[in-house]
Amino acid sequence: MFTRLQEKISWRSGLTAVMALLLVLVLSPALFTKETALQITLANERGSLPDGFYIYQRLDERGIRIKSITPAKDSLIILLDSPEQASAAQTALEDLLPETYRISHSRQYPRWRWLYCFNRDISAI
Structure with a gap:
């Protein structure tokens, strides 16, 4: 059960990191x-x-x-x-x-x- 929880948290953190990276890549031309x-x-x-x-x-x-x-x-x-x-x-x-x-x-x-x-x-x- 503990490993499932870790996998779920890891998957969500990875998805959040990818979304943040995509957001930075999309907005960087407008920002700079x-x-x-x-x-x-x-x-x-x-x-x-x-x-x-x-x-x-x-x-x-x-x-x-x-x-x-x-x-x-x-x-x-x-x-x-x-x-x-x-x-x-x-x-x-x-x-x-x-x-x-x-x-x-x-x-x-x-x-x-x-x-x-x-x-x-x-x-x-």
């Missing part, structure tokens, strides 16, 4: 790829940032797909799928927005950036 970001800031201290919905609409009209637009300290962060999309978005935004805004490539964010939420320093995100 990076997203490309643009940052919109004010060129001078006067003024306000553009409306995120306006930016979303104008870029969507041009076929540029945005993952998210997030307000950050004194800027807007726009996450895009690829560097090509970021370049197209930067060109479009330079045409759309007046010169009072600075549009620049921001660092690439790992998709698992939500782990940084446990860090109290928001600028690290």
